[in-house]
Amino acid sequence: MRGKIVLTVAVVLSAVTALAGCSGGGSTPDPSTTVSSAAPAPTPSPSMTPSATPTPSTAASVSIPASCDDLGTAATRQQTVGDLTAQHADGFVRPAPTNATTDLSCNWIQEEAAAVLLIISSASAADVESGLASLPAQGYQCQASDDFGAQYCVAPGASTDTEDVVVARDGTWIYLETVNVNARAWLSEIASQVFG
Known part of the structure; x- marks a missing residue:
């Protein structure tokens, strides 16, 4: 009976070890490492600073002599x-x-x-x-x-x-x-x- 318990415990331990190997080596992955390796590197976005927009063409200013x-x-x-x-x-x-x-x-x-x-x-x-x-x-x-x-x-x-x-x-x-x-x-x- 004692041999059966030892064998059962050995089988259970082997199963737990095998399952731990399937989960990536038994260690919990670091979330920051997973995110940074999975997410693409951020690309610089265009500046949101307002730029001067061209104004519609207007009539050129005129200079009419006073006399x-x-x-x-x-x-x-x-x-x-x-x-x-x-x-x-x-x-x-x-x-x-x-x-x-x-x-x-x-x-x-x-x-x-x-x-x-x-x-x-x-x-x-x-x-x-x-x-x-x-x-x-x-x-x-x-x-x-x-x-x-x-x-x-x-x-x-x-x-x-x-x-x-x-x-x-x-x-x-x-x-x-x-x-x-x-x-x-x-x-x-x-x-x-x-x-x-």
């Missing part, structure tokens, strides 16, 4: 209207966008021989675009101009020595009417001055 005496350079202004007399310029009605506000209006004349009328107006960009679209029906030919950095529209006047010109971009409209005066160089300076 007719500040238009273009002094030398070109003298060449263009230096021999003419500045006159009151309010009340002229010329092609302009809907809802336009006159920012600067200038008029120079030399009796019936020569004249220059320049009007700078502001309106919404949509109204300026609509105004430009209406010009061909009024006899203007329009095109984009690298020189002016804007739309350039010209209509021949009543004679070969007269013409009407519109230079427009975004919310700004420049109208120039000349009689017996070549003001193209001056207009280029004014457009650069206004549009930057």
